Amino acid sequence: MGSTLPPVAIVILTWNQREVTLECLGSLEQMDYPDERLEIIVVDNGSSDGTSEAIGDRFPAVTVIRNEENLGFAGGNNVGIRSALVSDASCIMLLNNDTVVDRPMLRTLVAVLESNADAGIVGPKMLYFDEPNIVWCAGNAIRWRTGDSVRLGAETRDTTRQVQPQEVDFITACGICLRREVIEEIGLLDPRFFIYYEETDWCMRARDAGWHIMYAPEARLWHKVSAAMGTASPATDYYMNRNVLLFLTKNLHGLAKVRSMGLAAGRNLLAVAAYTAKPCGGRRLPNRNARLYALRDAILGRWGKMGPDVEAVCYPDMPR
Numbered sequence: 657m658g659s660t661l662p663p664v665a666i667v668i669l670t671w672n673q674r675e676v677t678l679e680c681l682g683s684l685e686q687m688d689y690p691d692e693r694l695e696i697i698v699v700d701n702g703s704s705d706g707t708s709e710a711i712g713d714r715f716p717a718v719t720v721i722r723n724e725e726n727l728g729f730a731g732g733n734n735v736g737i738r739s740a741l742v743s744d745a746s747c748i749m750l751l752n753n754d755t756v757v758d759r760p761m762l763r764t765l766v767a768v769l770e771s772n773a774d775a776g777i778v779g780p781k782m783l784y785f786d787e788p789n790i791v792w793c794a795g796n797a798i799r800w801r802t803g804d805s806v807r808l809g810a811e812t813r814d815t816t817r818q819v820q821p822q823e824v825d826f827i828t829a830c831g832i833c834l835r836r837e838v839i840e841e842i843g844l845l846d847p848r849f850f851i852y853y854e855e856t857d858w859c860m861r862a863r864d865a866g867w868h869i870m871y872a873p874e875a876r877l878w879h880k881v882s883a884a885m886g887t888a889s890p891a892t893d894y895y896m897n898r899n900v901l902l903f904l905t906k907n908l909h910g911l912a913k914v915r916s917m918g919l920a921a922g923r924n925l926l927a928v929a930a931y932t933a934k935p936c937g938g939r940r941l942p943n944r945n946a947r948l949y950a951l952r953d954a955i956l957g958r959w960g961k962m963g964p965d966v967e968a969v970c971y972p973d974m975p976r
Contacts, residue, residue, distance in 0.1 A: 662746035662766060663693045664833075667736030670753045671701040671726055674710050676880065681715050683756040689763055695719065695743055698753075699736040702726045728850035728961055729829070737844055741836070749833040750855075754880040756785065757831075764875035765833045768821045776838040776867025777859060779827030780875035781814065789814045792879050795824030795871030798856070803904050803916035804923075805856065808871070824871045826859035831877050838862050846906075848959035852892075853899040860907050890946035890970040894962060897924045898950035902959060924951060945969045 666684065670677040677698065684696060696718045700708045702725045711720050721735055733750055740748045747766060751757070761780055768778045782793040794809030808824065832855055842861040845854045859869050897920075904917050924947050931944035949966045953959070962970065 661693050663744050664747045665695040665740035665745035666749045666751050668698045668751050668753050669732045670707055672703045672705045674705045674707040677753040680753050687762055688759050697736045697739055699732050701732040730845040730849050730854040731847045734844045746836055750829050752830040756878045758876040761875045768870055768872045774868045775870045776862050777834050778870040778872050779832050780877050781873050782879050785878040785880045793828050796826045798825045803920035819874050821870045821872045823868050826856045829855035830879055841865055849899050850961050852895045853903045857903055890942040893943045894946040894950045897947050898954050901954040942969050
């Protein structure tokens with residue numbers, strides 16, 4: 657029966673999160689997908705904590721690719737995707753290293769793609785690791801008018817009532833599974849995003865090419881949300897507020913683009929004003945400055961990895 661399942665490659669990106677990554681790989685080892693139809697590729701984005709060596713010791717069947725430097729989420733995953741495309745993988749899944757997956761997750765995702773010829777991308781239900789019955793994300797919707805997005809089903813209790821897959825605007829890259837043909841048609845992740853919004857852009861490119869984006873509620877994973885950066889870190893504020901403007905620039909036109917970009921920039925400036933008026937003893941000033949840099953760099957077309965001046969604000973204790 658296993659031989660009838662399509663070959664799948666799972667790409668996991670890691671950066672200085674050895675134990676988190678090992679736990680993720682341990683959960684993949686327990687999946688009910690046949691080993692001979694599954695390739696796991698870990699891209700080490702320049703870690704210095706012995707991640708690659710630990711994976712080699714614990715999971716010798718896993719392919720480890722070491723990048724010399726941190727290429728960001730988009731650039732790092734692109735390295736893994738290129739490797740997966742060289743193999744015979746029919747489906748390629750990007751999976752966050754800060755996740756633990758349900759045993760039947762991959763079979764369920766593949767079944768959705770296999771049963772719907774127009775489905776090009778599918779994602780699972782994503783639950784909080786610390787609150788395993790609470791939904792973090794059940795697919796996403798884009799609010800084009802206001803230039804933002806919303807996690808569907810967020811903060812609701814997980815139930816088994818909804819079992820049929822449904823179409824959504826995009827799947828969070830925490831766990832996103834694509835047909836090989838989709839990637840061959842639309843290309844890799846746009847490295848200009850570095851991190852955040854790259855998967856949203858990917859899904860829009862797939863949708864524009866005629867593919868459906870599906871959410872599969874019976875497939876589940878548990879996400880250690882923001883284990884890498886923190887939901888309110890200056891770095892998150894910088895990349896989110898900069899990259900939404902790149903995303904809107906790429907995917908809207910005319911007055912709709914002007915309106916949505918104006919509202920997105922306006923929300924950012926309101927936060928800047930609030931952080932200036934109430935700096936909370938200076939704790940909010942790095943976030944404020946990161947948001948200002950985000951606007952500056954978007955206006956100047958500075959994409960990719962943040963520059964040294966932004967880095968000094970976001971990571972003041974990092975050796976230079």
